[in-house]
Amino acid sequence: MRDLGRLDAGVRVPQVLIIDSPLAELGAVAQATGERLIGALIDVASDTSSDGYACQVIAATNDPPPRSYPEVRETPVSTA
Structure with missing residues (x-):
């Protein structure tokens, strides 16, 4: 979505x-698939671009x- 938004201003x-x-x-x-997925999420979240496409990613696992x-950054939670 981020990359498409950079190409097409109509994509929010x-x-x-x-x-x-x-x-x-x-x-x-x-x-390996999980590693690639985590890498892609880190790439998106690490992009501090000034063009308005920076994004914070929160993944609940x-x-x-x-x-x-x-x-x-991990924030461990429990039911206790």
Whole structure:
């Protein structure tokens, strides 16, 4: 969406993107897919462009990411 918005002014791009369970159902077999997805979300959130297409990404997951990412800030929550 961000890249398309840069090409077509008619495409509106949200400033905040909230994704629920982006890694759900990928399993160990698709770890590479999960890594690519996380990388894409980090790329979008790390783009501090001055052209108005910067975006904050919030991803709610049941499990922590597969590894540590310097760009990612975690806020653990529980039912307690």
